[in-house]
Amino acid sequence: MYKAFYNLKxxxxxxxxxxxxxxxxxxxxxxxxxxxxxVRRHKGFVVLTGEVGTGKTLLLRCLLxxxxxxxxxxxxxxxxxRLSPTEFLQYIVSDFGRPASGKNKSELLIDLCNYVVTxxxxxxTTVLIVDEAHHLSAEALEEVRLLTNLETTQEKLLxxxxxxxxxxxxxxxxxxxxxxxxxxxxxxHLEPLNSDDTKGYVERRLQIAGANSHASxxxxxxxxxxxxxxxxxxPRLINTICENALITSYARxxxxxxxEVIDEVAKDLRLDVVRSPExxxxxxxxxxxVQRAAKVMLDMYSALRKPLARKPDLEQPVPVQATKHExxx
Numbered sequence: 001m002y003k004a005f006y007n008l009k010x011x012x013x014x015x016x017x018x019x020x021x022x023x024x025x026x027x028x029x030x031x032x033x034x035x036x037x038x039v040r041r042h043k044g045f046v047v048l049t050g051e052v053g054t055g056k057t058l059l060l061r062c063l064l065x066x067x068x069x070x071x072x073x074x075x076x077x078x079x080x081x082r083l084s085p086t087e088f089l090q091y092i093v094s095d096f097g098r099p100a101s102g103k104n105k106s107e108l109l110i111d112l113c114n115y116v117v118t119x120x121x122x123x124x125t126t127v128l129i130v131d132e133a134h135h136l137s138a139e140a141l142e143e144v145r146l147l148t149n150l151e152t153t154q155e156k157l158l159x160x161x162x163x164x165x166x167x168x169x170x171x172x173x174x175x176x177x178x179x180x181x182x183x184x185x186x187x188x189h190l191e192p193l194n195s196d197d198t199k200g201y202v203e204r205r206l207q208i209a210g211a212n213s214h215a216s217x218x219x220x221x222x223x224x225x226x227x228x229x230x231x232x233x234x235p236r237l238i239n240t241i242c243e244n245a246l247i248t249s250y251a252r253x254x255x256x257x258x259x260e261v262i263d264e265v266a267k268d269l270r271l272d273v274v275r276s277p278e279x280x281x282x283x284x285x286x287x288x289x290v291q292r293a294a295k296v297m298l299d300m301y302s303a304l305r306k307p308l309a310r311k312p313d314l315e316q317p318v319p320v321q322a323t324k325h326e327x328x329x
Contacts, residue, residue: 002250003209006218012209013243015236017058019065021208023201023235027191028059034186035063035161039073039127043185044148044156047172048163050190053236056163059190060131063161067127074119075127081135081164088140092128116150120157127159134164138176145180192233199224201238219257226259230266241265 003011014021022028031048038046050056067073076095083091089108093100098111119126128147130136136144150157162168169189172181193201202224206215219227219242227245231237244265245257254261266272 002246005250006246007210007214008206009210010208011243012205012211013239013246015239015243017055017061019058019062021205022055022058022062023193023197023204025193025197028055031188031190032059032062034188035059036066038186039063039067039125039159039161040070042125042155042157042159044151044159045180045183046159046161046186046188047168047184048161048188048190049166049169051192051234052165053234054190054192055235056190057131058235060129060161060163064129070125072123073125073127075129077129077131079131081130081132081140083140085137085139085143088136088143096126112147113150116158120150120152125159126157127161129161129163131163132165133162134166134168134171136162136164136168136171138171141171141177141180145177145183148180148183193228193235193238194233195225195228198228198231198233198238201235202227202242205239205242217256220259222259223257223262226262226266230262230271237271240269241271244269 003009035046035048037043048056048059064075064077067075074096076092078088078091078095081088086105086108089105089112090100090103093103093108093112093115096112096115098115100108100111103111116126130144144160144162147158148156148160166189171177172184199221202219203215206218211218223245227238227241231241241262242257245261248261248265249257
């Protein structure tokens with residue numbers, strides 16, 4: 001919509017994970033190198049974590065782009081990890097191009113093992129990539145651990161990449177999964193961009209989209225500072241803010257995006273609204289409330305156990321007091 005107005009060839013701030021837009025910070029380069037080295041050197045088990053919107057999926061897409069250049073690599077890519085252990089295995093086997101429908105767990109494991117071992121004997125690389133791995137149950141993670149037993153005396157036959165939010169680190173650090181944790185060959189974590197990287201990130205995306213010489217005019221240093229302030233360096237938020245800012249500026253026929261527009265967009269996106277954990281939890285009654293409630297219940301119970309006041313027997317005559325007029329009647 002705004003591309004012709006700003007002399008752009010493509011939208012610079014789409015939130016889809018396009019590898020051509022990767023901004024190679026030092027940390028992103030290290031993470032990508034760890035993933036690639038772990039796979040190509042058959043290290044077996046690599047973990048990548050990062051907060052929401054730090055670019056984990058984009059990094060995975062870049063890795064897959066590199067792996068596709070090697071004809072000896074086959075991979076299964078699981079992006080929905082809310083599965084039972086059997087469903088987990090069914091998805092993997094199916095994504096490797098093997099028939100999985102109607103097979104039980106043991107049949108799936110036998111098929112997967114034969115597939116991986118055969119490829120290993122042929123000096124081929126087999127990779128399992130699990131995105132959103134923080135949703136994996138403890139049972140599914142145990143299945144992952146058992147799959148790492150596919151190995152020779154020199155190397156692992158199945159390369160496993162687990163990618164997820166920091167909750168994945170918490171799971172892997174638990175006592176129950178200590179056996180899995182000890183098998184991790186590489187473990188890397190993505191952080192949000194700093195202010196300098198945010199500036200480079202915005203300018204690189206504008207240049208790739210065709211802005212070139214007028215990139216700094218479209219988004220000034222002050223405007224990018226406002227973007228960083230509201231996004232806190234999270235690439236996904238940077239994209240969302242800048243995309244909305246370009247649309248707003250285009251609607252106003254403004255040739256550049258101002259810091260004021262960034263502030264307006266951030267307000268519209270409610271980026272300054274963060275619910276505290278306390279507001280999301282239900283109120284827990286304190287000890288005094290519990291004692292009062294218990295006393296009321298005991299009082300009610302005691303009252304119910306007391307004998308009811310005796311009602312007058314209607315079959316017995318009710319005595320009537322004599323009045324002063326009785327002798328006359």
